[in-house]
Amino acid sequence: MVTTVNLPDELHAQLKQVAEEEHRSMNATILVALERYVAERTHRGRVRELAGEVARRDAELLDRLAK
Secondary structure (H helix, E strand, O other): OOOOOOOOOHHHHHHHHHHHHOOOOOHHHHHHHHHHHHHHHHHHHHHHHHHHHHHHHOOHHHHHHOO
């Protein structure tokens, strides 16, 4: 799939520099960044979900500890 993204000049320059430093194409560098973003976002969502489960399951205990 092909997607066109308009980057501000400064971000383009930074991306180009990172790609050169990591010996990758700009496309590969963008893919790595997007994969990391999606993985991190997914992980944060799961952590929030688990924290909510703990809060519901142990609400009484957490309330007592807060006092």
